[in-house]
Amino acid sequence: MKRKIAVAAALASVLTAAACSSSSTAGSSKQATLSTDGKGKTINVWLMQDAQKGWPGVVDAAKKQFTAETGANVNIQWQTWTNYSTKLDTALLSGNAPDALELGNTQTAKYIAANSFVDLSSVKDKFDNSSSWLDSLAASGQSADHTKTYAIPYYAGARIMIYRKDLFAAAGVTTPPTTLDELTADLTKVKAANSKVPNFSALYLPGKNWYTAVSFGAGTYGVNNVIAKSDGSKFTGTLTDPTFIQGIQTWDTLQKNFSSGGTTVDETTQDALMAKGNIAAIIGNGWEVGSVTDPKTGDPSLASKLGTIAVPGTTAGQPTPAFLGGSDLAVPTHAANPGLGAEFLRIFTNTAQQTALAKFAIPNNKTLLPTYEAVSDVNKAAGAAANGKTWFIPNSQFWSQASDEVALQTAFSAIAAGGDPTAALTTAQTTIIGDLNGG
Amino acid sequence: MSVIDSDRPTASAGRQDASPKSRWLSRRGVADGYMPYVLIVPAVVVMLGVIGYPIFKLIQLSFQNVNAYLYLAAPALVRYIGFDGFTKVLSDPTFWQSVERSVLLTVEVVVLSIGLGLAFAVLLNRVSNWAKVTVVTVLMFVWAIPALVSGTVFSWLFNNTGGVVDYICYELGGKGMLDHNWFANPTQGLYVVVAACVVWGALPFLVIGLNAAMTQVPKELVEASKIDGASPWQSFRHVVIPVIRPFLLLSTALSFIWDFQVFAQIWALRQNSPEPGYQTIGVYLYAQGVASSHYSRSAVVSIAMIVLMLGVLVFYIRQVIKIGEQD
Amino acid sequence: MAFTSSQKAVSTRLPKPLKASKESRSERPANQNRWMTGAWNTVAIGFAVVMGFPIYWAALTTVKSNRDLLSQNPTFWPRHFDLGSYSTIFNDPDLPTALENTAIITVGAVIAGLLVGLLAAIAVARFRFRGRNFFIVTMLVVQMVPLLSLIIPLFLILKNIGLYNTLFGVIIAYLVFTIPYVVWTLRSFIVNIPKELDEAAMVDGCTRWGAFFRVVLPLTVPGLVTTGVYCWIQAWNEFIIANTMLSDNNTHTGMVWLTGYSAGPTHAADYGAQMAGSLLISLPVIILFVIFQKRVASGLTAGAVKG
Structure with a gap:
């Protein structure tokens, strides 16, 4: 075949x-x-x-x-x-x-x-x-x-972390995190300082934002052959590779601990929610800063309060790889x-x-x-x-946004909702490999 | 009774015999012989031209291997694969799960929308003119809103962070409802939110259409039935329903066809990435077929959909043909 | 205007009981009904509120900012009106072209669909001929074909006859869904018009066509309006065919224009402008319907009695 x-x-x-x-x-x-x-x-x-x-x-x-x-x-x-x-x-x-x-x-x-x-x-x-x-x-x-x-x-376009400098500072975080461990420590402080705010997310990670979730997987797995690799004629999946799952678990832990209300949604409303004030940090495109602070779509008073850094990675100076x-x-x-x-x-x-x-x-x-x-x-x-x-996604003529990207969004949404990462990614992988091999 | 009917004895033959004119009319029967054909010629020509070829192409595609853009671009690669495409789709459990969901959703939505549609169509005949104008204007707004936009609006209304529906439920006493996630459980998301969105969008057509059909009900018949002591329900059942029956059957059949194919609302409500629990046959067709450039597969799915719908509507079609024959 | 004269023609030829009905309608038992009408009005307004709420919510988003879209305690009334969304859409230079294209396509598809469909509907409702059942069933089956799966074949046809990227081509493509619908729906309306009326007219010296135009057509008007409105809305709101078959700036339709306000890779969605745009775009059909509504309500249909 x-x-x-x-x-x-x-x-x-x-x-x-x-x-x-x-x-x-x-x-x-x-x-x-x-x-x-x-x-x-x-x-x-x-x-x-x-x-x-x-x-x-x-x-x-x-x-x-x-x-x-x-x-x-x-x-x-x-x-x-x-x-x-x-x-x-x-x-x-x-x-x-x-x-x-x-x-x-x-x-x-x-x-x-x-x-x-x-x-x-x-x-x-x-x-x-x-x-x-x-x-x-x-x-x-x-x-x-x-x-x-x-x-x-x-x-x-590459996604970065956009965060509220004022909320971070109020929680005692004045230097931006450079590693994932520091990020976790900082977010814990921010979360504690805002425990009374309903629906507060120290870092909002919507379940359907597969770009960000896969980035964490690529952080531990490596940036080549993410999702699937080809031997020239046939693709095999790499989503269930233990090193990939490891990164996904990091994402899942951050999501579970610091993100609220986003398990079944994608990233399209995160700017509006951040402008509302319930979110201390998001992972988004650079232009989203403008959208959070736009007088019509957001809150202009946040303009001086937003900071941006590349999403921290496992070691300092090596950010979590972005989807390009x-x-x-x-x-x-x-x-x-x-x-x-x-x-x-x-x-x-x-x-x-x-x-x-x-x-x-x-x-x-x-x-x-x-x-x-x-x-x-x-x-x-x-x-x-x-x-x-x-x-980047596997370079294949059979990659389909409506089928494969949806499969990934579904998988990460299921993981965010409490599903087992390996099980969810195995399902997505079956769909994707089926498509990539021209099934 | 149409003129040609006079050649054949039918249910209405008695009336024909009673009128001496029918003989005079029947002399023109020759002209009527081709008249109906003249009348349908434009429709036949347009339909053959616009949809005859696409349907032929659809059937052809279903037996071919055009499951990537490559085959569309290089016709020399296209092969006939017989029923392989059908075997593949029909042996896909996801396909049957989608069919099952579609059937359940369709039954729910059709029953709700026809029931509510009838109720409010009757209601419109009993209200003051200003109330009728208000309702009809609102309905027109609803009707005119494209499905994609209504999907977006409903996704705000049912949002779990600050959605209005959660807020209203909370205010009405549903303590835990403030951050209720309507979409977390697909059963709830599909059969409550999607169904609400589809019924909402379907009602304007049904209410206005059924109400228009009811204007054909002779008032004096309703009043006569009341004088004879019929309850409102009886007079509705025996006077109104028979008159609006053709349109009622038609709109039920059409609602069935439309709801079975529902796609845009689900797509918008699930932010362009419906989870498996939201996969109805319309979503399956789009995601696995058209949008993935699997053109042969989408042809197979379309044909399967048509066959399934025909299977359900076969009674209706027989009914229609019978009604036609009685007239 | 044409309607009033033909209506006269109808009423002078109507059998006795019908005339009686007109009189009896005007003298309803009033007292008890007034109270009931009040109750029904309340129910109707409740229905209108529920149905209208999502529209109201969409309209609200046009005057408040995105961040109020989702808020813990939703505001049911905007605190300050921001008409920025409206100035955005009215200052959009592409709006007039888009509206014009949509209007041309819609009017074309509706008129062609109604004309062709009406003739065929008369044939299947009033005549009996070989192939009639086949024709009816085909028209129903055609409506079951998902439009999505027809995109490629339709494209191939339009390309081959040189109508790809033309408004006329899209009008033709829309006939796929307008004609079968018109045939089926109008048929059910015409079936309900007693044939005795045509015959009575013919006895009075009308030709078959005369009888049709003076008797059947006026009685079909509510059906024509209903199907016309339906076709209008379908054509007006259609997106996939319009987007796929038309690529030049000057051929964009209203729906295609609206998607320009969706989120893109370098900008966020402007929901306010999108909702303002879709409400604005839906206004013509509402105005149109209100105009026709008077025609329908003016009692044109009062006389259609069966049996």
């Missing part, structure tokens, strides 16, 4: 490659992988609304530069994340695929395996900072054997102007644009991390998390 799939995949590459080369000779005027010949043309680029809301200036600058350089116009078609995977499944088949698009770094593998993206390996060097791309992000854009590059890293989320950019094989699309991506991710982007999100490379970290303390923590060890 497994072999059959491997053969099928190989065959598919050949077939689709053949189909593409024939169609490109017939149709799209044989554009070079990077093309600057765009007079009178207009390219369509799909970007997520994150850019529209967060860094429209970066997009405008890239558009201007691209038009000046190639003579072609750019139409940005803004997309939203809801149901995006179904939308990609269809759009990438069609004759009207965009010339370049953004997608989540957990979504790339299946399109790469199906040869739906143009192979950009030959021009990778022309992309600024491509030698220092963030490891996990760069890996998500590569073929399963890591020999070819199909997607360009765009920006990253983020976005990639790719050129569909069915694009009308693939060369121009790739050229736009080159400009959109060049040093100038990424430097501007670094004000809002973790840039795609390590070279610019200092620029990002210089912006604020929050960024400093997030940059440290991204620059440290990070983990």
Whole structure:
């Protein structure tokens, strides 16, 4: 069965490659992988609304530069994340695929395996900072054997610990914890000092936040082959590995002792709850600081009271590995102007644009991390998390958000509610391995 | 009695014989021969065009191996695998557990929503105009709210940290209810919260629709039955119900079909990650099928769903055909 | 306006007992009923409060901040109104386009669905023909097909006929769920209209079509309104097809626009704006219904008697 799939995949590459080369000779005027010949043309680029809301200036600058350089116009078609995977499944088949698009770094593998993206390996060097791309992000854009590059890293996100400096100080904690043991000791003090507050969480760890739970597992297991490992043709699970379980038990103990009311929920309401004042610390993205203190969504008076650090790990200076989320950019094989699309991506991710982007999100490379970290303390923590060890989901075309991520969320929610970690993770592992091996 | 009926003796034949006009009408029977076909042609054309091919494709997919995006992108890899896809789904215990949950939830929701729908449709005929306008306006608001949004709102209402429902239960005397977690136990979460959300969303259609159907009930018949000494229940049972019966049966059947497929509300209430205890057939279809690019599997599940629904609705369908024949 | 004249046509041809019914309705025994009506009104308002509460809660979130969304002692009345959510959505440059697209798609799908469906409903309710039962059952089975699993096939069709990424293509796709519903529901309404009425009209010199337009159609209006409202809401609130088949900025619908306020990887959800947006988007259908409600209530249906 497994072999059959491997053969099928190989065959598919050949077939689709053949189909593409024939169609490109017939149709799209044989554009070079990077093309600057765009007079009178207009390219369509799909970007997520994150850019529209967060860094429209970066997009405008890239558009201007691209038009000046190639003579072609750019139409940005803004997309939203809801149901995006179904939308990609269809759009990438069609004759009207965009010339370049953004997608989540957990979504790339299946399109790469199906040869739906143009192979950009030959021009990778022309992309600024491509030698220092963030490891996990760069890996998500590569073929399963890591020999070819199909997607360009765009920006990253890493979770950090956001805590109430005032509540910690009131409990006698003035220096942030550097190890998990210190964290436990500090949280115990914070919890004791706030024992009268109903539903108080010294550290809020919602059961469905699988990113954070797995991070603790990766802290003891290691960041490679988290969740599952492949011997080239077949995946085996690593969720039930004793060293992984060990980290999960740490997470579970923290969750049981310091988190209240979050067993069956995910992290979407944690900012609002923190703004309410019932939570002393959360593990979240850097921008959540803004959301906790936003006058409309949160409490502005907390602005000076929030501190941020990378989530402490087992030893000082080695934070708990973060999940490196983020976005990639790719050129569909069915694009009308693939060369121009790739050229736009080159400009959109060049040093100038990424430097501007670094004000809002973790840039795609390590070279610019200092620029990002210089912006604020929050960024400093997030940059440290991204620059440290990070983990990523198994690189498989069969990874499914709706099935595998839900299985993990279910498992950790069950553990948080008092279930046995090994039993819960065994169930999740059965689902995941079944999916990954093409069951 | 339609004109063509005059060719065949039916239940209403007596009435036809009594009227001398029917003979005059029957001369036009030839034209009526193709008239119904003319009338359904647009619907048939559109349906064949828009859904004929998708249904064909669905059946085709169910016998193929398109369980990854790869196969969609490279049609040359697609193989027919016979009933393997069906065997796989039908031998999956998770599938049958989902079916069981769906059946239970559907029965609960259909009974509740039809019962409440009928009660409030009757109520609307007895209230003052201003009260009716108020109720109908509220119902329209409820109806117009998309399922995903109502799921979000219900997840706030039933939240365990500061949810309003917990607060109201607490104020009403439920001491331990203040931080009650409605979702911790899937039985409670599914058959109380999800059911409440679905019934809430279903009532506007049923109340307004059944009320519209009741406007076809002749008042003097109801009044005559009252004069004859019938209790309100009897006159409802023997005068109102027969008239609204077609719509009542129809809306029950449709409610069954819709509730059996329920998905959006559960998905939103469980924050896009329903636990196994919340997996109904609609959720199974989405998570294991469409959203995972398992297109063949989702075709198999869809076909299984249709067969299951047909199995339940076969009596209704026979009923409908009979009603059609009597007319 | 057309209705009033046709209604006259109906009432002049109605058999005697019906006219009597109109008179008897106006002289109800009043005293005892007044007390009962008061009791029923109370029940009805209680029902409206329970049904309306989630809507009220959604509306509340538009004027208070996210952090009041979940609070230990929920506030049932906002302490201060913050209209920021409304300024957010009204200042969103994409709102007018989204509303316009939704309106075009919805009006198209509803009109096409009602027209095509009404004709077929008349056929199955009034005629007997070979293939009729098959047609009826097919229309029911079609409604059992989960829309989700039709996405890929529908996409392939629209792509092949060049309607992918067009509003017209989505209108066509929506006919999948509007037509079968209209056929089934209208059929049940038309079945209830006594055929004697068509015949009486025909005897009076109307043609078959004349009889239909002057007698049957007016009596179908409550059914048309009910099915029309249903189709309207389905089309108005549909998300997956609209999101999958339309990708350009200028083709986004209201529902797609709303998801822009959901949480993303670099921003939190703006629930206030999302709820404000969804309430705003639902207003047209409510206004529409209120307009038609008068038509329905004006006694158009009083005469439909069976037997």
